[in-house]
Amino acid sequence: MPTRAEIDSLPLSPAHKARLLCRHNLVETTSGLAGDYVQANLIVLHSDYSNDFRMLCARNPVPCPILGWTPVGDPRKIIPTSPDVSVIEDSDFDIRTDVPYYHIFHTVDDDSYEGGKKVIIETKSNLLSTWTDNHIAFLIGCSFSFEQALTQSGLRVCHQEDSRTVAMYQTTIPLLPAGIFHGSTYVVSMRLYKPDEIEQVRDVTRPYSASHGEPVAWGWEGAKLIGVNDLGKVDYGDAQVVREGDVPVFWVCTFPPVSPHVEPHALFFMVADERIGLRRNTSIRSRKSA
Amino acid sequence: MPTRAEIDSLPLSPAHKARLLCRHNLVETTSGLAGDYVQANLIVLHSDYSNDFRMLCARNPVPCPILGWTPVGDPRKIIPTSPDVSVIEDSDFDIRTDVPYYHIFHTVDDDSYEGGKKVIIETKSNLLSTWTDNHIAFLIGCSFSFEQALTQSGLRVCHQEDSRTVAMYQTTIPLLPAGIFHGSTYVVSMRLYKPDEIEQVRDVTRPYSASHGEPVAWGWEGAKLIGVNDLGKVDYGDAQVVREGDVPVFWVCTFPPVSPHVEPHALFFMVADERIGLRRNTSIRSRKSA
Known part of the structure; x- marks a missing residue:
């Protein structure tokens, strides 16, 4: 496993280095990493919920501006929302490992909670054993x-x-x-x-x-x-x-995916509350002329 | 001037007939007119405010879905928001006359009101003497x-x-x-x-x-x-x-353009609170696959 100093010395973009640091569990946050590259929030869902989620984002574009998403089941590719922005194109990219950590939300039966359901949150350093062919990841703009x-x-x-x-x-x-x-x-x-x-x-x-x-x-x-x-x-x-x-x-802000009011069966989110260096600020700047 | 019966008997689309009825001040509402054509709300602004207004709509797409707009100063043409929808293409179309009536909002100084400004609303059957080369009209989806x-x-x-x-x-x-x-x-x-x-x-x-x-x-x-x-x-x-x-x-709902809280200098709206037959439902249906 490489050290942080070894990764820092590689001839790679700051965003690529940030992703490597995450992949090897060498950082707990990407705050301050990735230079002037844009960072994003991550939401992963079972694809059954992706249409409702896209609609949610379309109706709430300020808290939830989608920057891009993966093809269903493919954690190695990001499709940008807008064709005129550049996205991660490293051949080694993997959304399952390139985020500092992941919160996985499960709904469990618990009669002591309202509605008989309780949300438990498990934190993992990667999603390698959690991701399935039915998962889709969304990258959401952050401040x-x-x-x-x-x-x-x-x-x-x-x-x-x-x-x-x-x-x-x-x-x-x-x-x-x-x-x-x-x-x-x-x-x-x-x-x-x-x-x-x-x-x-x-x-x-x-x-x-x-x-x-x-x-x-x-x-x-x-x-x-x-x-x-x-x-x-x-x-x-x-x-x-x-x-x-x-x-x-x-x-x-990007809304938290879990709220006591959201229907329990919507809680298939896997979310990192940290951010991942995603794309150049310069390409986002081209989106600013709204 | 034609009568309502004469217009009703013309070999035109229901939307075109509805616009003619408005133009000749033969109806006070388009409710129930224009068949299955989509109807829209109208907001006219001085073009100085159009960038802020477009941003307002982008940030609030549910109350304010823009369907189309006029070129600045040209009341006879509608540019659709999405290129795959059809819009009004009658050669006689004129946004200044083809709406049942128009509410024009003026801000006037009045020390007896909070902020020293008061909004007065003038209602006209057309905008022929009000429209200038600096005006732009926005058509907004309705329910x-x-x-x-x-x-x-x-x-x-x-x-x-x-x-x-x-x-x-x-x-x-x-x-x-x-x-x-x-x-x-x-x-x-x-x-x-x-x-x-x-x-x-x-x-x-x-x-x-x-x-x-x-x-x-x-x-x-x-x-x-x-x-x-x-x-x-x-x-x-x-x-x-x-x-x-x-x-x-x-x-x-589409928000009312005037609220006691909106800045007085934003009140360059001219608005009809009735609706105008705009485009075929079928073309809107193509927008439904969100």
């Missing part, structure tokens, strides 16, 4: 790109300043249902700005249409509108330091 | 198609049974903002069904992706989630007769 754009525009990214994970909240905004996927609500990430910075923040992030784009709500009234009543009570990630004059700004 | 599909599937459409206008409610679901368009919430239409009919209702309406598709919420808990707490208090249309065992089912 990596716009965080870099904020920094490059001279705007703070509070969780980076304070070395915390971004604060995330489950809102009351319903995801528009599609078939078996229903009953869930939007998740938002939150960053703090001064009120007079908000228009610039909106302008900088608006073009990132494949990475959640501009905020959904801002300010204390905006927080109430989406059901966030206490910034200190995060649902995911870390609470942030709120400095005097700061107001919260909320972006839509 | 006509799925109502017919419900009836054809043997499902009730309560407001048709009771000869009322469909009930509509302003929800608490925020529209995802885009540029100058922000601060507004979804509007939903409501129809009543028995709980055991809901899965069929969802299945029948799901394929109508250019006409709002399947419901966003259903049942009394669903109503609360989207901020509808009293079915009797409609925001638009008529309250419905709720029969024993009925539960509400809510579909997303």
Whole structure:
């Protein structure tokens, strides 16, 4: 097995190196890896659910912008959503191994839970024994790109300043249902700005249409509108330091695949909550002229 | 000027006849006209706002599915969103006259209103003196198609049974903002069904992706989630007769262009709240395989 130093010294793209580091279980996150390559979230489903999932994404393109998917059963190829973007083309690519780790959601019978079903989450470093000929993987845009754009525009990214994970909240905004996927609500990430910075923040992030784009709500009234009543009570990630004059700004996140409200038989997801270097920023940039 | 009987007897398509009836101010609504042709909502904007509006629609495709638009300043041509659908091709077509009537929204200074601005609405039978070389018209999908599909599937459409206008409610679901368009919430239409009919209702309406598709919420808990707490208090249309065992089912509507929260300078809309026969249902059907 190669060492991290050996992989780092290879004459490969930063994204390819990041995938190798994942494959050999040498990293637990791809945060900060893969240079200016776009990173993506991963959702793997039984193909029985892929039509409903595509519809879910079409109806909710901001939380769930599909960048590409695998052919059913083939973990080694990514088909891009748009023909004018480049995707992973390494001959050694394998979605079953090239992500830091995978959360596998199972539904089990348990009468002590509402509906008699309980979700258990198993974490694995690869999907080699889990993937079947019926699985399909979807790659979903993530907010990596716009965080870099904020920094490059001279705007703070509070969780980076304070070395915390971004604060995330489950809102009351319903995801528009599609078939078996229903009953869930939007998740938002939150960053703090001064009120007079908000228009610039909106302008900088608006073009990132494949990475959640501009905020959904801002300010204390905006927080109430989406059901966030206490910034200190995060649902995911870390609470942030709120400095005097700061107001919260909320972006839509990729929804978590499992919610207590989603039908139990929809829980065939296998998901990594980390990200995988996928394609060049430059090719995504061509998607920005929306 | 022709009479309604004269137009009805012409050897033209039902959609073409409906447009002629509008042009000569012989009808106040296109409801029930235009046969199985698809009908659309109309939004006209100053072209300065068209990029933000396209982004708004891209981020909110369910309330605002764009079917086509005019070239800037040209009221006689519709460019379809998708090249595989047919659109109005009559040589006499004119968006300024072929809609029953037009609501024109003006913002005026008024210190007695919040923000010092007030919206006034002027209604005209045509836009001949209003349209400029800077205007662009957008045609937006409407729920006509799925109502017919419900009836054809043997499902009730309560407001048709009771000869009322469909009930509509302003929800608490925020529209995802885009540029100058922000601060507004979804509007939903409501129809009543028995709980055991809901899965069929969802299945029948799901394929109508250019006409709002399947419901966003259903049942009394669903109503609360989207901020509808009293079915009797409609925001638009008529309250419905709720029969024993009925539960509400809510579909997303095209949002009203004017809301107290939208920025005053966004109010360059001219909108007909009636609909115009646009294209064949058959060509829309080709869009259903989402």
